Amino acid sequence: MALFQYFPNYVRNLSLSIALESGGKIGEIVDMCQPLKDAANRGEDAGTADFMVEWVRMADKLVSLADEDEHRGRRYSAGEKLKRACIYYATAERMQGHGHPGRAETYAKAIDAFAKSMAYSGTGVERVSTTYDDGRPLTAYYARAAGDGPHPVVVYCNGLDSTKELLWFSGLPDALLKRGVSILCVDQPGTGDALRLHDIPATHESERWASRWVDWLVARSDVDPARIGMTGISLGGYFAPRAVAFEPRFAAGAVWGGNHNWAEVQQKRLQREGENPVPHYWAHVMWVFGAKTMDEFLAKSAGMTLEGVLDRIKVPFLVTHGEKDRQIALAYAQQTYDQLVNSPQRELKIFTDREGGVEHVGADNMSFGRDYIADWFADALGGHTA
Numbered sequence: 001m002a003l004f005q006y007f008p009n010y011v012r013n014l015s016l017s018i019a020l021e022s023g024g025k026i027g028e029i030v031d032m033c034q035p036l037k038d039a040a041n042r043g044e045d046a047g048t049a050d051f052m053v054e055w056v057r058m059a060d061k062l063v064s065l066a067d068e069d070e071h072r073g074r075r076y077s078a079g080e081k082l083k084r085a086c087i088y089y090a091t092a093e094r095m096q097g098h099g100h101p102g103r104a105e106t107y108a109k110a111i112d113a114f115a116k117s118m119a120y121s122g123t124g125v126e127r128v129s130t131t132y133d134d135g136r137p138l139t140a141y142y143a144r145a146a147g148d149g150p151h152p153v154v155v156y157c158n159g160l161d162s163t164k165e166l167l168w169f170s171g172l173p174d175a176l177l178k179r180g181v182s183i184l185c186v187d188q189p190g191t192g193d194a195l196r197l198h199d200i201p202a203t204h205e206s207e208r209w210a211s212r213w214v215d216w217l218v219a220r221s222d223v224d225p226a227r228i229g230m231t232g233i234s235l236g237g238y239f240a241p242r243a244v245a246f247e248p249r250f251a252a253g254a255v256w257g258g259n260h261n262w263a264e265v266q267q268k269r270l271q272r273e274g275e276n277p278v279p280h281y282w283a284h285v286m287w288v289f290g291a292k293t294m295d296e297f298l299a300k301s302a303g304m305t306l307e308g309v310l311d312r313i314k315v316p317f318l319v320t321h322g323e324k325d326r327q328i329a330l331a332y333a334q335q336t337y338d339q340l341v342n343s344p345q346r347e348l349k350i351f352t353d354r355e356g357g358v359e360h361v362g363a364d365n366m367s368f369g370r371d372y373i374a375d376w377f378a379d380a381l382g383g384h385t386a
Contacts, residue, residue: 002324003364006033008041010275010326011095012051014363019091021366022169024084032058032088048095048279055092056106059085063113070120079120083169086113090165097280098287107196114165125168130216132189133208136200139193140186140213141168144222145177145383152227152251152381153182155213157206157243159234159257159361160288161278163192170233170366172256175374180383182223186213188239190288201290204303210243210250218249227251227381231373234277234361237319237328238262238304241336245312252380254318254373257325257361258333262304265328275326277360306336316345316380320369323350324358347376 003010003017016029032054036047062085069078089110096103118125128142141164145151154176156167167173167185176183187193188209190202203209210230218225229252232240237259244253259265268274269281278284282294291297317340321333330350337348349372351357356365378385 003359006030007037011277011279012036014275014277014360015091015095017359017363018166019087021363022087022166022171024087024091028058028084028088048097049100051095052092052100052102052106055088056102056109059088059092059109059113062088063109066116075120079117082113082117082120086110086117086165087169089113090163094161094163094166095279097283104196110163110165114168128184128216130212132194132200132212136198137193138187138189138200138209138212140164140184141173142184143173143177143182145180145182147180149222150220150224151180151182151222152229152377152383153184153217153223154229154231154377154381155210155217155243156183156185157188157210157230157232157236157239158186158191159232159236159277161191161284162233163187165192167233170370172231172370172373175370176377176383179374179378179385181229181374181377181381184213184217195288199290201300202288204238204242204301205246206239206243207246210239211247214247214249225249229253229377229381231255231377233257234328235259235262237333237336238306241306241313241317242309244315244317245306245309250315252316252377253313254320254376255333255336256320256369256373257328258319258321258330258336259328260306260332260335260339263302264305265332266298266301274329275360277327306339310336310339311342313340314342314344317343318347318349318373318376318380320349320351320372322358322360322362322364323352325360327360345380 003013062081066078066081093106164185173183189200194200231254233256237255237257244250286297289300319337340346357368362369
């Protein structure tokens, strides 16, 4: 399997593939992408402003159509259109450089479309918040598994360039809920609301924010404090293991994509090894880490390695990775697995051509990753798989 190869470069194909896997419709995506083909031939950074124009235009149309549904009392139909509008807004915003005109407004539209979509579809998703260790707010989406509690729960964090809305549409939250496991999708420092609304940059010490969410969870009567798991997607393959290593209240951990030594990956990207996840890559990572210069970014990200950390993990842990990941080499997943020497139940799952999900975080087919991780957590935390 491979990404949907509509454009001549990886960055755009990754974005439209994620949009498709999140619930976008192929006809709408082709309509948005057709006017962008010529610009894509000029490189991965060229034409990203036009990308926003086309994708926002489609999302705005869907919001208008949803309004028509709502006026007729057809909220289920409105919710489906608003879901796709959120996906398109979020994809458009993700592709822009920091400070691009209209980026903040597009992000706000994505948040609004998500909230209305969830309300109309009756999913029971709550927007919740806690505070970072410096007092600034952190936000998340929480959904409680059906039935009598208290329930096991999984904390699910972003990668470098995702948001909690895209986490929800990855399908893993629904897969966990179906298996009796509650879900908390978080915008950690350097992502989503934390970065865009509150200017909280990324830190390699992910336990600083993960522990705040554990505090929030254990105070709830519908959560079993002995059955809290942690997972992350893409760069979350660094953040989640680090958090589990330093926060002893986590009972299990998993990663959707191993990311053992992201500091080393930056040195390789300086040599143009591997693919970038977004246009304007170096400006993006400097924004994420609150750095003004490349030297400052490299210094701030130097701690983004799991070397010497993973022997602290003494709970079950799953490492998954796509065999043909073009961003983060398969060897990094193997390194993470090899160093989980004190985990009583470690597993390495490599997705191959036999099933699919071979690209970065399964962007070619996310169903295999989300189902495997959800089943694994159900087994590890006491949910159900049938």
